[in-house]
Amino acid sequence: MAKLDPELLHRITRRGVAEIIPEAEFLKRLEEGTPLKLKMGFDPSRPDLHLGHVVGLRKLRQLQDLGHELILIVGDWTAQIGDPSGQSDTRTMLDAAQVRENAETYMRQFFRVVDPEKTRAVYQSEWFGKFTLASVIELTSHFTVNQFLHREDFANRYAEQRPIAITELLYPLLQGYDSVAIEADVEFGGTDQLFNLMVGRELQEKKGQRPQIVFTMPILPGTDGVRRMGKSLGNYIAIEDTPTDMFGKVMSLPDNVIALYFELLTDIPDAEVEEIRQAIETHSTNPMEFKKRLGVELVTWFHSAEDGEAARAEFERVFQQREQPTDVPDFVVTEVTEGFSRFEGNYVVVDLAKFLVSAGLASSRSEAQRLIKQNAVEVNGQKVSPSAGDTGESLGSVATFVSSTRVELDTIVRAGRRRFVRVVRG
RNA sequence: GGAGGGAUGGGAGAGCGGUUAAAUCCAUCAGACUGUAAAUCUGACGCCCGAUGGGCUACGCAGGUUCGAAUCCUGCUCCCUCCA
Numbered sequence A: 001m002a003k004l005d006p007e008l009l010h011r012i013t014r015r016g017v018a019e020i021i022p023e024a025e026f027l028k029r030l031e032e033g034t035p036l037k038l039k040m041g042f043d044p045s046r047p048d049l050h051l052g053h054v055v056g057l058r059k060l061r062q063l064q065d066l067g068h069e070l071i072l073i074v075g076d077w078t079a080q081i082g083d084p085s086g087q088s089d090t091r092t093m094l095d096a097a098q099v100r101e102n103a104e105t106y107m108r109q110f111f112r113v114v115d116p117e118k119t120r121a122v123y124q125s126e127w128f129g130k131f132t133l134a135s136v137i138e139l140t141s142h143f144t145v146n147q148f149l150h151r152e153d154f155a156n157r158y159a160e161q162r163p164i165a166i167t168e169l170l171y172p173l174l175q176g177y178d179s180v181a182i183e184a185d186v187e188f189g190g191t192d193q194l195f196n197l198m199v200g201r202e203l204q205e206k207k208g209q210r211p212q213i214v215f216t217m218p219i220l221p222g223t224d225g226v227r228r229m230g231k232s233l234g235n236y237i238a239i240e241d242t243p244t245d246m247f248g249k250v251m252s253l254p255d256n257v258i259a260l261y262f263e264l265l266t267d268i269p270d271a272e273v274e275e276i277r278q279a280i281e282t283h284s285t286n287p288m289e290f291k292k293r294l295g296v297e298l299v300t301w302f303h304s305a306e307d308g309e310a311a312r313a314e315f316e317r318v319f320q321q322r323e324q325p326t327d328v329p330d331f332v333v334t335e336v337t338e339g340f341s342r343f344e345g346n347y348v349v350v351d352l353a354k355f356l357v358s359a360g361l362a363s364s365r366s367e368a369q370r371l372i373k374q375n376a377v378e379v380n381g382q383k384v385s386p387s388a389g390d391t392g393e394s395l396g397s398v399a400t401f402v403s404s405t406r407v408e409l410d411t412i413v414r415a416g417r418r419r420f421v422r423v424v425r426g
Numbered sequence B: 001g002g003a004g005g006g007a008u009g010g011g012a013g014a015g016c017g018g019u020u021a022a023a024u025c026c027a028u029c030a031g032a033c034u035g036u037a038a039a040u041c042u043g044a045c046g047c048c049c050g051a052u053g054g055g056c057u058a059c060g061c062a063g064g065u066u067c068g069a070a071u072c073c074u075g076c077u078c079c080c081u082c083c084a
Helices: A006-013 A023-032 A051-064 A096-110 A133-140 A145-149 A152-159 A166-182 A191-206 A243-251 A255-265 A270-281 A287-302 A305-320 A352-358 A365-373 A398-402
Strands: A019-021 A037-042 A069-074 A119-123 A186-190 A213-217 A330-333 A340-344 A347-350 A377-379 A405-408 A412-415 A419-425
Touching: A006 A023, A006 A051, A019 A023, A019 A191, A023 A213, A037 A051, A037 A096, A037 A166, A051 A069, A051 A186, A051 A213, A051 A255, A069 A096, A069 A166, A096 A119, A133 A166, A145 A152, A145 A166, A166 A191, A186 A191, A191 A213, A243 A287, A243 A305, A255 A270, A255 A287, A270 A287, A287 A305, A347 A352, A352 A365, A352 A377, A352 A405, A352 A412
Parallel strands: A037 A069, A037 A186, A069 A119, A186 A213, A330 A419
Antiparallel strands: A019 A213, A340 A347, A347 A405, A377 A412, A412 A419
């Protein structure tokens, strides 16, 4: 491998990087010319990938493009333990078939970013399947409890007298041993993984291997702009989100996190990222414009350029122009639909609250009534307003008013900003 | 083996006999505003009912005391901490 282009090198070692330990060693190995074994682990109990993962995957891709090889570790053993998270939910054992199925789901998403040609997947059971109690004891013998208690998460919990499960202590050891098993050259992870990655490095050294480089990346905040992106936190943008969802979720990002997203998830030049950051800070440009650009960029990447443009156009139409969306699911009304009263020419007469529930626009009648009261429901192109009803009297009685609402067929019923349905006669 | 602490609505966390469908915060939803599904402000946030009201469920589980219990008692189940 020839000398690396300095600009490329900068991109690899600076952009979207938290820390490389030790960096000099990493640079040296890059220039040695031998393909490096890049290690990346994956938890087969959670096969859904979101943009938080993508930050790391992009980095892997950059290195693959230089000819290095990715070894993907399917953590079928560590998944049973659960990475220390503070609120360790009890993991259930996954059977082999389930693991394989999840692994496939995972790969499908994974290869949208990473190069399949330069990826090899291995299962932890290849080596842990042969482990004996003796091997486990041997593995634990390299570390002390004190070392582990220094890990931030453990230290906090210990200080607060909160539980720390023994299996959690085992987790870093298993993950670390993976590095030994595959003789990893570089392991990647978010900054929260630092401890685990370092255990791998240390373990390799104790086993007489060349210790891996530890490569950490910043944690991507979720759509709430505060907590890390995570499925259980409900603040994630999934790789497999539809274009509309993906774009919409980008538009819901708080402004202060936009520049970071550009930095970690796109290839636009550093200088431009900086401009965006400035523009937002000084309010010189409407941040919405940047979010649109980011949205288009991401949708283009995970879907297509057409989808990106379409998502943007749709957003502008529905949320800026407040017009009706193009792609509205049909809701077929029949005589047996809950809330149905009768057909009347081109209209259907319904009890609106019940109708909203059966159309899937509200989860309960109470909620439906709430929406109506809050002026969130639109029928026949008009807001349903309980204060100007055709019953005329009893303004407090929403139910009375809406109990016989005329809804024009083939028109859209809207509840809130995002929920729509087109009413069709069955 | 011993001593203690705890289980409350999506999450965190008050309440410790009635005025509590249960403070507060977060999340969520809606409205206003904004050429943003951002920020901010306002409001809503168990379910059901022919409904400015009414009913039914709900504070780990099962009983009990009481006119009345998330709140007191008993027994379970589960969780945690500390000392051996």
